Amino acid sequence: MRLVDIETVEQGQNLGKTIFSSNGSILLSKGVQLTVFMISTLKRLGVTAIYLEDPDFRDISIEEVISEETKQMVIHQMSESFETMRSGKSFSTKAISQSVDQLLDDVMKNQNMLVQLSDIRTADNGMYLHGINVCMISSLIGLNMGLNMIQLKELAIGALLHDIGKLDAPEVQEGRMHHAWRGFDLLKHKREYSLLIAHVAFQHHEHVDGTGAPRGLNGDEIHLYAKIVAVANRYDNLLFGGPEEERLKPHEACEQLNAMSGIELDHEVLTQFMRIVSIYPNGISVKLSNRQTGVVVGQHRGLPGRPVIRVIDKESESEASANEIDLAQHTTVFIDEVLV
Template identity: 75%
Template sequence: MRIVDIEAVESGQTLGKTIFSANGTVLLSAGVQLTVFMISTLKRLGVSTIYIDDPQFRDITPEEVLSDETKRAVINQMSETFEALRSGKDFSSKAIGQTIDQLMDDVMRNSSVMIQLADIRTADNAKFVHAMNVCTVATMLGLEMGLNMLQLKDLSIGALLHDIGKLNAPEVQEGRMHHAWRGFDLLKNKREYSLLIAHVAFQHHEAMDGTGLPRGITGDEIHPYAKIVAVANTFDNLLYPEAGVERSLLPHEACEQLNAMSGTILDHEVLTHFMRIVSIYPNGISVRLSNKKIGVVVGQHRGLPGRPIVRLLDREDENNVQAREIDLAQHTTIFIEAVLS
């Protein structure tokens, strides 16, 4: 399959990747043949890109850390958590813990998979997919950095709930309540949770140089879990910014932006580990190489995010197309010149 801009999707093409609703149920299943009405509905729901099942790239799938079952469970749990708080009720720490256990099992099982945030977002499910992605990336980062299982679970819960203070409290002008304070207040009163979980919500917008919120603390004053979640949160926000904020970045552009924040906004050590496990050019994305050949990324090398495997289609005539793959880790004089999708 390959990634296609929603504006370029045509009726009759086959959806390559399932799209979930805000409560974790399936909105559109992979394998469905798209109609004009479906495409129009996806646009109305705020979908910008989707995966298309292309016969020439049918064997290519984005590497998944989480199973569809786990994704449904996480999105549904976040929906239930937000609904409980919106209704003035408490949320279930036990249910959150069980969902995190399921997510951690997937991360442990797929620890060699590189980070590719490929799930399709709608306006309704965006905040839940964001929470899921930040949690997944933070958990993978914590594992990469050698955290033990107890530490990893605290980090994962904190990452999943890092924006819980945003509920019913949108960002307001400086000097009034910041959502980090509200998130801290909500979580520090959960007796089942370590106080460190609350500090993830409290500190994930702090900056290494003291320019962050809400307290302007610096360096070692920021807890390591919050530093990890800050990287995961910033990366996902760069890929999928809130409506009206700024344009979304492609993964390689987002990584360049993260590196520009190293040591000032974000922790350098955490970023070093992140760059080892992120896929800068995800499977399914179309690229133009420096030799002017156009192809689709089909494989990755852990630790070499900028040197993926690219499948080229050489058209000999109208009826004969030859596919060949070029491994950029082996062909060091060729590089990716542009991303086309």
């Protein structure tokens, strides 16, 4: 499969990756033949790019740290919990903890995979996929930094719920209370949770140079969990920001994060993040320095900027030849541009 701009999608093409709804159910299944109505609906939901099946790249898949089954389960549980809160009731800490246990189980099994954020974001599922991505990335960073399982569980719950203060809070919308304060207030009363979980929501917008919010903490005043979540949160926001924000490609987002090292973001946390992320994810189209164009089909852990590229040369209307260029071996060839 390969990633394409939604504006280039035509009816009759087959979807390459399942798209989830806001309650964890399947909105569109992988392999479904797209209709004009489906394409129009995806555009209306804010989708800008999707994965399509492609005969030249049918063997290409994206390694997922979190399985589709786990994502469905976590989205469903987050949806139920947040709707409970919107109705003025208290959410089940036990259900959230069980969701995090399953997510952490996937992370532990797949901790050597590079992070490739490939889920199709819509206006409806965005909040939940954001929470899952921040939780997954934070957990992988925590593993790399030597956190034990108790610490990882605290970090993961805090990461999953870091934006809980944004839930239909008029005082947040009107600017009278930063959502970090509200998130802290909501979570600190959960006796089943460590107070450190509440501090993740409280501190994830603080900057190590003291210019952040809501309290202007700096350096060691910010807990490690919050420093980790700050990096994961910022990366996901750079890739999938709001409709009025420019959405960056992974390599652009990584460049911007590096520019924040020691200013907004913790240098050591950022170093660990760069070891787990795929700068050029599988399925994206790129232009190489030798003027060839192709699709990323493979990764090298430890060399995120040197993936494997498959170039398709159309020799005639009926024939085509494929050539794979491993940039780890071809050291004089570089990626000049990401096309989608």
